[in-house]
Amino acid sequence: MARSKCPTCEYHEFEAVHVTTKTGQKFCLIQCVACGTVVGALDDVKITNVIKNAEKKLSKFLENLNRKVVTVCNRKNS
Numbered sequence: 001m002a003r004s005k006c007p008t009c010e011y012h013e014f015e016a017v018h019v020t021t022k023t024g025q026k027f028c029l030i031q032c033v034a035c036g037t038v039v040g041a042l043d044d045v046k047i048t049n050v051i052k053n054a055e056k057k058l059s060k061f062l063e064n065l066n067r068k069v070v071t072v073c074n075r076k077n078s
């Protein structure tokens with residue numbers, strides 16, 4: 001995979017900056033750590049969805065893990 005770089009200074013590190021517009025819309029800007037050039041923007045709704053999806057995956061993972069633990073415990077008891 002190609003490495004992301006800033007179009008202005010060619011630096012490789014970026015940071016997410018949360019901003020709120022005058023109308024109350026929330027955005028997340030992706031900007032170069034070195035010079036602050038904005039290379040991308042996400043709206044808050046998308047970020048929330050990403051977090052929700054991650055939560056779903058995590059809870060499924062924990063569910064599976066619980067089942068495995070229960071199986072192991074049952075084996076020990078029998």
Ligand SMILES: [Zn+2]
Nearest residue numbers: 006009032035
């Ligand atoms: Zn830059």
